[in-house]
Amino acid sequence: MIREKAIRYSQELLIADGHIDLPYRLFKENLLYEKNIDLDYETQGNFDIPKAEKGGLNCPFMAIYIPANKSEKEAFNFANSLIDLVKNVTNSNEKFDRALSPNDVINNFKNDKISLPMGMENGSALGNNIENLNYFFKRGIRYITLTHSKNNRICDSSYDKLKRRGGLSNFGKTLIKKMNDIGMMIDVSHVSDDSFFDIIKISKKPVIASHSSPRHFTPNFERNLNDEMIKLIAVNNGVILVNFGSSFVNKKSNKLFNKINQLVAKWREEKSSKISDEEEDNYRNLLINKYDPFADIEDVLDTIDYIIDLIGEEYVGLGSDFDGLGNSLPNQLKDTSTYVNLIEGLLRRKHSKKTIEKICYKNFFRVWEANLQNHQT
């Protein structure tokens, strides 16, 4: 019975996801300059039209992900190429449509279309020119993850051991105000703790964490949010879109994936000859089979319940990181067809339809709408 209800809800309710790495996946599949990109068949990836339809996904935010090792000039060009790629994907499939606001998404939903809004992962593409913010807003970008795995001109990164600035730079501070003015959402995923506290102090608009989970489940993993940060996001009226990744939601998985990454790095170093991506994947999968590092869907449900217990049900949503996590997704949450399982889990945990609706999109859309209010472009 609960299963049937979950299937029904997944189709009836709008489901939005704050972070899906389809653009970079397609880049890796050498489709960057391909005009016709058909996704209406079962691909090897986490996201395609059949999987999204099965899962009831209506609004996957496309991550315009820019690797941290690119120069600012390269980053600018690469961001533009990935935005063009999303345009090509949208134009190639009848099922997809563009979306620049919650209203667009709701209209597309009524017309049985999947919206493909965009967020930029790594503000390095802005370079030193604050005017690029307007430029990318006009190109359809609706949030910017300020940094990725390295410190940049804007702020420090959680993954960068050397915290260069101890938070936001002066450029970063000006940028936050400008983002508020034009209606560009600020994404605090990936930033260092100091950067987070600077941002939350300055931002007058609600922020998002597009793909982060509570640090409570992964002690010392700065990429996730600690309780103090989660509480401040509630005060800011923002939203935490939880990451599904095994190493984000479970302490043991976090440790095992760290170990696997270290073993892969060591193996790479020992092999003097050049190793292909395929060879590396094979070796990684060998270790994954050996250690069984996967978390479970229950762990992801625990992160949602933890946030609700801490700050209430108005500030949590979904930011799976599908297509960006490789072979590290939890059991029963392996791709975009599995939102049904998540809804089933929420029902089993006695959450009402109203609460599930908030988690699926309403909380996120409240923040998006608040950012677009009174904006000046």
Ligand SMILES: [Zn+2]
């Ligand atoms: Zn990311």
